[in-house]
Amino acid sequence: MRKPNRRRSPWEELSHLAHSEKFIDRAKTVLIAALVVSAAVLLARLGMFELGGPKQSGTDAAAGQDTQQHGGNADIAVAGPYVIVVTDAAGSHCGLMYDGTELKQAYDRLSAYLGEAFGSAGEPKSVSEEDFHAALKEQGVYFDFAYAQPLTVLASAIGTTMTSTALNHSAAGFCLAVEGDTVALYYLRDKDRGYYRCDTAISGAALESKLADWPSNGASYLFETDYGYNLVDSCFVVLQGQAQLHSVTAQNPVGGSYDPSGLAALFGINSYMASHYTEADGTDVYVDGDSILRIYTDGSVSFKDPDAAGTAAGDSGLAGALAVSASAAASTVGSAGGVASVRLSYVSYDTDAGAYTVRYSYEIGGCPVTLGGRSAASFTVVDGVITAAELNFRTYSYSGAGDAPLPAVQAMAVVQAKGGGMPLLCYVDDGASVAAGWTILS
Amino acid sequence: MDKGKIKNIIIIVLLLVNVFLAALVIADSARSGVCDAAAERSLLQALQAGGITVDDASVLNIRAIPACALTRNLSREKRLVAAVLGSVDSQDQGGNIVMYYGKNGQACFRGTGDFEILMENDSVPAGSDLAETSRAFLKKLGIDMDAAAATVRSGSSSVVTAVCRYADRPIVNCVVKLTFSETNLLLVTGTCPLTAVRENAGSAALDPSTAVMRLLDYLDSSGYVCSRITDISHCYKMDAAASGEGTLTPLWHFSTDVGEFYLNGITGKAETVTQNN
Numbered sequence: 001m002r003k004p005n006r007r008r009s010p011w012e013e014l015s016h017l018a019h020s021e022k023f024i025d026r027a028k029t030v031l032i033a034a035l036v037v038s039a040a041v042l043l044a045r046l047g048m049f050e051l052g053g054p055k056q057s058g059t060d061a062a063a064g065q066d067t068q069q070h071g072g073n074a075d076i077a078v079a080g081p082y083v084i085v086v087t088d089a090a091g092s093h094c095g096l097m098y099d100g101t102e103l104k105q106a107y108d109r110l111s112a113y114l115g116e117a118f119g120s121a122g123e124p125k126s127v128s129e130e131d132f133h134a135a136l137k138e139q140g141v142y143f144d145f146a147y148a149q150p151l152t153v154l155a156s157a158i159g160t161t162m163t164s165t166a167l168n169h170s171a172a173g174f175c176l177a178v179e180g181d182t183v184a185l186y187y188l189r190d191k192d193r194g195y196y197r198c199d200t201a202i203s204g205a206a207l208e209s210k211l212a213d214w215p216s217n218g219a220s221y222l223f224e225t226d227y228g229y230n231l232v233d234s235c236f237v238v239l240q241g242q243a244q245l246h247s248v249t250a251q252n253p254v255g256g257s258y259d260p261s262g263l264a265a266l267f268g269i270n271s272y273m274a275s276h277y278t279e280a281d282g283t284d285v286y287v288d289g290d291s292i293l294r295i296y297t298d299g300s301v302s303f304k305d306p307d308a309a310g311t312a313a314g315d316s317g318l319a320g321a322l323a324v325s326a327s328a329a330a331s332t333v334g335s336a337g338g339v340a341s342v343r344l345s346y347v348s349y350d351t352d353a354g355a356y357t358v359r360y361s362y363e364i365g366g367c368p369v370t371l372g373g374r375s376a377a378s379f380t381v382v383d384g385v386i387t388a389a390e391l392n393f394r395t396y397s398y399s400g401a402g403d404a405p406l407p408a409v410q411a412m413a414v415v416q417a418k419g420g421g422m423p424l425l426c427y428v429d430d431g432a433s434v435a436a437g438w439t440i441l442s
Numbered sequence: 443m444d445k446g447k448i449k450n451i452i453i454i455v456l457l458l459v460n461v462f463l464a465a466l467v468i469a470d471s472a473r474s475g476v477c478d479a480a481a482e483r484s485l486l487q488a489l490q491a492g493g494i495t496v497d498d499a500s501v502l503n504i505r506a507i508p509a510c511a512l513t514r515n516l517s518r519e520k521r522l523v524a525a526v527l528g529s530v531d532s533q534d535q536g537g538n539i540v541m542y543y544g545k546n547g548q549a550c551f552r553g554t555g556d557f558e559i560l561m562e563n564d565s566v567p568a569g570s571d572l573a574e575t576s577r578a579f580l581k582k583l584g585i586d587m588d589a590a591a592a593t594v595r596s597g598s599s600s601v602v603t604a605v606c607r608y609a610d611r612p613i614v615n616c617v618v619k620l621t622f623s624e625t626n627l628l629l630v631t632g633t634c635p636l637t638a639v640r641e642n643a644g645s646a647a648l649d650p651s652t653a654v655m656r657l658l659d660y661l662d663s664s665g666y667v668c669s670r671i672t673d674i675s676h677c678y679k680m681d682a683a684a685s686g687e688g689t690l691t692p693l694w695h696f697s698t699d700v701g702e703f704y705l706n707g708i709t710g711k712a713e714t715v716t717q718n719n
Binding site (some may be wrong): 021024027028029031032035036038041042045046106108111112113114115116117118119120121128158159160163199202203205208330 | 550685
């Protein structure tokens, strides 16, 4: 007689399932997965393994901060201003100059407004010098970059893009003036092409709220004073008291045990494969096809490769020229500069040759360094490739002493006697020594 | 070999690996605790030798916090503005300045996090507790407000000033001001934090001992004569460009008998903190 089928209780079902081979196999798989995850978590705790991909270190973040401050393309090394003048509602000025830290802090906090002004600028309208001077006396802020910069380059570096036709202009001095509820952008085009004004979308109240942190320090523009130096640039800023700079010494880092392989590699020359000879004056010459690299004993370097153009797959426009030249400047004269850094000082485009000329200058503590008419680095870039370069390697260090240049009033007298221009306090490096002094920007 | 046996071997090996790693973690943690305690003792001795007392030594055990990368998220911004202004139309003014227009008012937001909201239509009643009304309003805007909000009454208007927070830490230069009439919220201005996109590893951040030593160096070089540290805490500072990219930098905040000092939590340099509004 067949026994009737008895229904299993749930417990019996579970027990039966637990004893099935299939279940045990699956349980083992799950356990293995759990143990792998557990091991990964423990490894992460020990810092041997990072869950969720690599993270940027705090140091990297800090290092990247300076470039991120101004946003935009971090590869483009753009000049910071050498002079910032903050003007309050009463028309009193706070002039910031000759102090790299002070200038940087102020530019970090105010550059966003310059970027917004560029980005929201309307069409430029020509204005008179009197209008420009009136704007400088209004509540606002004035940035003087000393060397004229294409507005589009500055805008890109600050993180905005321009739509106004002002992007085709170059200028060294920019004024953001509060005009009622809004802020207007004024600038003087280089080569005396006149003064311009653009409307912006910045609210006057927004800029006003930022300016209170810089109380007047008695600075004044030359046009506001009674000095009467009519040939000196009327926008020259006269600070009360005498500027005190660090005394600086310079060395030539090239020569002796200098290894040129890195420099040669930068320009696509294999220093071991290229023909090499030393001239009678000690100049090292590397020749690789049409590429010629000459390393002089005084620390200057020249490179030429006219056939290099067209070999790059990168950006052949201005952004590409700036990126490739900034990278080259940073890895050569920039890294060897000691207390000096390099800043963009000149950009031009030769339509016939299709070549950009990009120059960088040394800057120490908010003051430019003049090298007897030479730049720290000058590059000719065609189609995003460096076809020629001139580098002047110098390593600067503070001597520990102070350096007191000629007072501004006397400097103006000298500039007036020499035919006029804009006096610019700088370090004058004549190759043998470095001293704080004045140069004239025409 | 039988598949089941292979799995058994793998399980045993993984178990052993896990036990080994767990032992390492425990040992590392214990060693770290001992090192922290030793560092704290050394630091206290160094401070005492310099004539400086610390009110509560436990503040020296505070952990470093990481920096954080920020970016402006326009779609999130529009959604949050719509939460307070109702459905909004946006208008790009150039320069990363965006205007929003809604039935409850209009707003202007900038790439740096600066913003201004002008309320209309009595849409936000002041209520009996202005701080609480402010908190609720800022929450809709996605802003976490610090507990310490100051309210200043002037005639028929009142201004609530609030410090924004990230991860429960104040962002010292992200300050929002809410202006109320007797009945309604009228105006909101200030700086809001941009959207956090990536936290960086905190391993390179300054530990408390190094931070205190940097503070002492700074006080010494600046001519301060400090004899007492009353508190040490963390906060953030936001740096943002017109492009809408920014960074939250951790700061060490020291309260001493000669004043309040901020040190960059990554570089150790003294920071001047200025409120953006």
